[in-house]
Structures are given as C-alpha cells and as structure tokens.
Amino acid sequence: MRRELLEQYARVAGEHVISHLEQLAAPLRGATIVHVNSTREGGGVAEILHKLLPLKEALDLNVRWEVLEGNPDFFACTKSFHNGLQGTPVGMPERLLSAYQDTVAANAEKLRGTLEDADFVIIHDPQPAALLQHCSGRRGHWVWRCHIDLSHPYRPVWKFLRGFVRSYDASIFSLPEFAQILDHPQYLIPPSIDPLSEKNTDLPETEVAAIFSRFGLDPELPLLVQVSRFDRFKDPLGVIAAFRLARTMIPVQLALVGGGASDDPEGQAVLAEVREASEGDPDIHVIDLPPDAHRTINAFQRAADIVLQKSLREGFGLTVTEALWKAKPVIGGDTGGIRLQVVNHQTGFRVRTPEGTALRIRYLLHHRDIMAEMGRRAREFVRENFLLTRHLQEYLSLMLALRDGDRERIELGAS
Amino acid sequence: MTARSSGEGTRQAPHFQVRDCALIAQASGRSAQNLRELAEGLRYVRIGSIYYHFWGRFLRPTFDEPEYNNDFASWTHHDLQDNTLAERLSVINPADFPDLEDLRQELVDVVEARLDESESAGWVQAPRHFYFIQAQTIVFDTGAMVEEPRQLAEVVPRMSSGSIFYHFIDAQRRTPDHTDDFSQWLADLGDRYAELRERIVAIDPYFASIRQLRGELSELLTDFFEEGQL
Numbered sequence: 001m002r003r004e005l006l007e008q009y010a011r012v013a014g015e016h017v018i019s020h021l022e023q024l025a026a027p028l029r030g031a032t033i034v035h036v037n038s039t040r041e042g043g044g045v046a047e048i049l050h051k052l053l054p055l056k057e058a059l060d061l062n063v064r065w066e067v068l069e070g071n072p073d074f075f076a077c078t079k080s081f082h083n084g085l086q087g088t089p090v091g092m093p094e095r096l097l098s099a100y101q102d103t104v105a106a107n108a109e110k111l112r113g114t115l116e117d118a119d120f121v122i123i124h125d126p127q128p129a130a131l132l133q134h135c136s137g138r139r140g141h142w143v144w145r146c147h148i149d150l151s152h153p154y155r156p157v158w159k160f161l162r163g164f165v166r167s168y169d170a171s172i173f174s175l176p177e178f179a180q181i182l183d184h185p186q187y188l189i190p191p192s193i194d195p196l197s198e199k200n201t202d203l204p205e206t207e208v209a210a211i212f213s214r215f216g217l218d219p220e221l222p223l224l225v226q227v228s229r230f231d232r233f234k235d236p237l238g239v240i241a242a243f244r245l246a247r248t249m250i251p252v253q254l255a256l257v258g259g260g261a262s263d264d265p266e267g268q269a270v271l272a273e274v275r276e277a278s279e280g281d282p283d284i285h286v287i288d289l290p291p292d293a294h295r296t297i298n299a300f301q302r303a304a305d306i307v308l309q310k311s312l313r314e315g316f317g318l319t320v321t322e323a324l325w326k327a328k329p330v331i332g333g334d335t336g337g338i339r340l341q342v343v344n345h346q347t348g349f350r351v352r353t354p355e356g357t358a359l360r361i362r363y364l365l366h367h368r369d370i371m372a373e374m375g376r377r378a379r380e381f382v383r384e385n386f387l388l389t390r391h392l393q394e395y396l397s398l399m400l401a402l403r404d405g406d407r408e409r410i411e412l413g414a415s
Numbered sequence: 416m417t418a419r420s421s422g423e424g425t426r427q428a429p430h431f432q433v434r435d436c437a438l439i440a441q442a443s444g445r446s447a448q449n450l451r452e453l454a455e456g457l458r459y460v461r462i463g464s465i466y467y468h469f470w471g472r473f474l475r476p477t478f479d480e481p482e483y484n485n486d487f488a489s490w491t492h493h494d495l496q497d498n499t500l501a502e503r504l505s506v507i508n509p510a511d512f513p514d515l516e517d518l519r520q521e522l523v524d525v526v527e528a529r530l531d532e533s534e535s536a537g538w539v540q541a542p543r544h545f546y547f548i549q550a551q552t553i554v555f556d557t558g559a560m561v562e563e564p565r566q567l568a569e570v571v572p573r574m575s576s577g578s579i580f581y582h583f584i585d586a587q588r589r590t591p592d593h594t595d596d597f598s599q600w601l602a603d604l605g606d607r608y609a610e611l612r613e614r615i616v617a618i619d620p621y622f623a624s625i626r627q628l629r630g631e632l633s634e635l636l637t638d639f640f641e642e643g644q645l
Binding site for chain 1: 476543544551552554555558576577
C-alpha cells in the first residue's frame with residue numbers, strides 16, 4: 001500500500017523525486033514528527049496536512065497531527081491575530097487575549113506528553129504558537145510554520161506573537177518578504193498542492209460539464225471563477241466590480257465559489273455582503289460549498305475559462321496553484337505568493353484594481369491561443385515547483401539541517 | 416543510506432557517479448530598498464548569498480530572463496529602474512573571478528561606482544525590497560554510474576535539472592580549476608579525451624538556463640561521438 005502510494009507520486013512528479021524523498025527520510029526513520037494546527041477541515045493548511053501525513057507515513061516516518069480545541073472567543077482572537085498579521089489594525093481586548101492564553105494552556109495540558117517527547121514539532125500559524133512556552137521539558141526541535149502574509153504586520157499583534165515565536169529553533173515562511181527579525185534560521189518554503197487529491201485529480205469531461213446544469217450556469221457563456229473562503233482579503237466585492245466592468249465589453253459570467261473554515265468566524269458576514277452585492281444579477285453565481293466539496297471545486301476550476309484570485313493580501317494562494325495545475329491562466333492580485341506563481345504573460349496576469357482585472361479578462365477572452373499556451377506553461381510550472389513532493393523534500397531537508405547543524409551542504413548516500 | 420558531511424568530490428575514476436541536488440533557501444535577515452542599502456548588504460551578507468543570487472535562479476520557480484541573469488541586475492532593472500547599473504551588473508560573469516569574495520568585491524565596486532556617478536542614485540526607493548537569501552545545498556546520490564565517456568551522450572539528456580546544476584554549476588566551487596565534473600572526470604582518464612574535455616570547458620553556463628545547458632551539452636556529446644573522434 002505504501003509502495004503503491006509512492007509509485008503514484010512517481011508517475012506525476014518523476015522517479016528521481018521519490019528517490020530524493022527516500023534518501024532524505026532514511027536518516028530520520030525512528031524520529032517522531034508532530035504537526036499542530038487549529039482545524040482539521042477547511043483552509044489550505046488542513047488540506048496540506050491531510051496529504052502530507054500519508055506521504056510521510058509511506059516513507060516510514062513516525063508522524064502525528066494534533067488539532068487545537070478552542071471556544072468562539074479563542075477563534076475570534078486568533079482571527080484577529082490573522083487579520084493583524086496581514087496588516088489590518090485590530091483591537092486586542094484583554095478578554096480575548098485571556099481566552100487565547102487559557103485555551104492554549106488547556107491544550108498544552110492535553111498534548112504536553114506528545115509534544116515534549118517528539119523529535120520535531122511543527123506548529124502551524126499563530127493559533128498554537130504559544131504551546132512552546134508550556135512545554136519546558138521539550139527535547140526536540142520546534143519549528144513555527146507561518147502560512148500567512150507577514151510582510152506588513154500590524155505591529156502590536158506581531159509584538160505579542162513574537163514573544164512566543166522567538167523561542168523556536170527555526171521558522172518557515174512562504175516568501176522572503178514575510179520573514180522577520182528573529183534570532184533563529186528562517187527557511188523559505190512555499191506550500192504545495194497534492195496532484196492525487198480529489199481537488200486536483202483529472203476528472204471525466206462529463207463531470208466537469210455537469211457543473212453548468214447543477215449550479216444553473218450558462219454553458220454558452222465564458223466562465224470566470226474565483227475559489228476562496230469568503231474573506232475580505234480575497235476581495236470578493238472587487239471581483240464583482242471587475243466582472244461588471246468586463247461584462248460591458250464582452251459577454252461573460254462569474255462564479256464565486258467559497259467554503260468556510262471552522263477557525264474563521266467572519267466567513268458568514270462576508271458571504272452576506274457578497275450575496276447583497278450580487279443580488280438580482282443572473283450572471284453572478286455565489287456558491288457556498290461545504291469544506292469537503294473538493295471534487296466540485298476541482299470541476300469548477302476545470303470548467304472555468306479564466307480563474308481569478310484578486311486577493312489584497314495572500315499568504316501563498318493555493319487556489320492559484322490548483323488553477324495553474326489545471327492549465328488555466330490566472331488573473332491574481334499583485335500580492336504575496338501570487339507574485340511567485342502568476343508571472344505576467346507567462347502564467348497569467350497580476351493586477352491591482354478591478355479595472356486592471358477587467359482589462360486582462362477582456363484581453364484573454366479575445367486571445368484564446370495565448371490562453372491555451374499560458375495554460376500549458378502553467379501546468380509544467382506547477383509540476384516542477386509546487387507539488388507536494390517538493391514541499392516534503394524541503395521539510396525533510398530542514399529537519400536534517402536542524403538535526404545536523406547549520407551546514408552549508410548536506411550529502412546523502414545511495415541505498 | 417546515511418547523511419554524511421561534505422568534502423567528497425565526485426571524481427571517482429574510472430566511473431562517473433551521477434548525483435543530484437536541491438537548494439533549500441533561508442532568509443538572511445537583510446534587505447535593501449535603495450542602492451546604498453544594496454551596497455551595504457553586498458559587503459556584509461554571507462558569501463553563500465552572493466552565490467545564491469548568481470546561480471540560485473537555475474533551481475527556483477521562475478521563467479528565464481536572459482537579459483538580466485543575476486538577481487542584483489534584475490532587481491536594479493525592474494525595481495530601481497536604473498538600467499545603466501542593471502547592464503553593468505548583468506555583464507559580470509562569475510567565471511571570471513577566482514573565488515566568490517572577488518566576485519563580491521566586483522559587485523561592491525560596480526555599485527559604488529554608480530553611487531559616485533550620481534548623487535541621487537543612492538536614494539531612489541524601490542517599490543519592492545531586495546531580499547538577500549542564502550541556501551543550503553542537499554546532495555543526492557542517484558545510484559547511476561557512467562562507466563565510459565561514450566555513455567554520457569545517453570545519460571546527459573535524461574539528467575534532472577538538479578543533476579545538471581550539480582555537475583556543471585556547483586562543480587565550479589568544488590573542482591580545483593573551477594570547471595565542471597564532466598571535464599574533471601575526462602581529465603582523470605588521460606589525454607585520450609582532451610578534445611572532448613576542451614569542448615565541454617568552453618561551454619559558458621552563466622548565460623544559459625539549465626534546459627539550454629543540458630541541450631548544449633547533449634548536442635556536443637552526440638556530435639563528438641558521431642564524428643567518430645574515438
């Protein structure tokens with residue numbers, strides 16, 4: 001079963017990539033690796049962990065995934081952290097900060113044995129960051145993995161979290177501009193998509209085509225799709241404005257496809273704003289999907305002519321990666337990880353305004369041959385750079401580097 | 416299969432051991448938003464960062480930009496919009512310098528000369544910072560061996576980007592005369608392959624992408640053995 005999984009990845013990513021993973025994993029066999037985040041469903045982090053763990057297990061690594069449990073005050077506080085770290089000035093009321101500290105302390109009571117015994121602990125995002133201070137008997141290496149755009153944090157929030165993060169042995173950021181002044185090594189590792197997952201696997205044409213009738217879309221009209229949580233940083237209202245501008249020049253329809261994450265209390269409010277803005281417009285389809293509707297999202301991305309991701313802030317933008325993997329050009333906000341993936345005239349266009357978005361929509365729909373070429377290039381770009389196998393290779397390299405010291409070169413032998 | 420420390424070369428004559436590599440990037444903690452800050456960073460970053468910004472582009476997610484083939488030149492062009500300096504930085508060929516410290520000094524000299532030329536050049540603020548990055552190199556053993564040079568013509572076209580990088584670019588830091596592993600191996604085999612070695616050494620990797628480099632080397636090997644040189 002395990003060998004079979006590795007062979008499936010080898011067929012997509014290449015035999016040599018699996019050989020690299022096996023060489024990296026060999027010196028780590030017997031070590032315990034624990035990942036901790038704050039939700040098991042919804043959002044990019046949970047999705048990555050769902051796929052990363054079986055692949056680690058297939059390499060005979062001893063890996064666990066723990067999820068923080070919290071009450072609404074805790075998640076209100078961590079959502080506020082999230083917004084603050086991405087640059088929005090937010091208040092930090094004492095009541096919520098207490099909820100944060102109390103929740104982390106309660107979780108630490110439950111997880112302490114597991115965490116203190118682990119050889120490597122990977123803490124994802126701000127929610128569980130304070131766990132480290134409750135594990136004074138820790139014996140392994142602790143790494144803080146930041147998935148969000150920390151390029152212009154609201155300073156009071158970062159100052160609060162930095163107090164926890166500075167004690168880690170290393171941190172990981174998706175892009176160099178997110179790195180901060182910290183005394184430990186800061187690795188730069190972009191996230192990834194799993195090519196074998198329900199979200200990204202090839203689909204029969206009939207299943208893709210069925211999206212139009214199932215959700216009341218017009219099969220004759222070009223389709224623009226933005227897939228993302230209903231979050232202000234994803235600028236769904238800006239997407240609607242861009243769509244309306246584009247529609248004055250070319251017939252087109254828009255699907256805003258979203259799902260909630262259990263650690264995001266603002267989702268419903270933003271969804272209501274989006275519904276209000278699109279009310280009565282037959283060409284705008286607001287579709288709220290459950291967090292496990294991966295295959296439906298896959299079909300939407302494949303049915304799209306152009307995929308939009310007009311974010312105002314973006315940690316990395318895995319929905320962009322997913323769309324590129326499906327050979328779709330992407331029009332994305334000129335921010336965060338979108339800059340790494342959307343290269344003007346190569347894989348799509350980066351934009352700053354609804355006007356710029358409308359202009360690029362119009363350009364691409366008038367140049368179908370360019371769209372096709374961009375799509376082909378986009379898929380290969382993802383194959384080479386943003387698949388789960390590359391992500392795991394970098395995690396394992398980091399663990400070896402932490403174990404063996406900060407050497408400039410690590411040489412691995414053949415089996 | 417064990418991790419072992421660096422220091423071993425790949426010249427294990429008579430066989431050529433094919434290796435592969437990957438870079439894992441680290442933020443250096445330094446960035447620049449204008450030319451003065453760039454000069455300051457160039458003076459003080461770890462030498463691995465100078466290496467990364469010249470050669471790291473070969474192994475990271477990007478599309479070829481043949482005009483500005485190191486990160487300093489590219490940032491100077493795209494973000495500072497100082498094309499005079501971008502051209503001067505772009506023409507620097509790292510192969511012309513005996514080691515990376517000399518290369519660092521050349522970069523500093525070129526940037527400072529530009530600052531001397533134009534008082535305002537030092538204070539133009541770029542919209543995006545230049546982030547100095549350094550990298551650790553992970554070297555893999557592919558398990559593949561080449562027993563005699565003729566086989567290179569079959570093996571090289573199938574080599575991964577990491578293998579080409581390791582044997583052609585990384586080798587410049589490891590080999591005694593700053594060349595590549597292929598020509599080092601051929602040198603170990605004696606004068607018989609002197610001409611092939613000369614042709615390989617003549618390839619300038621700096622102004623190509625990995626894909627072009629693999630293509631050029633493959634073509635060279637095929638032509639050499641089809642010509643019946645040996």
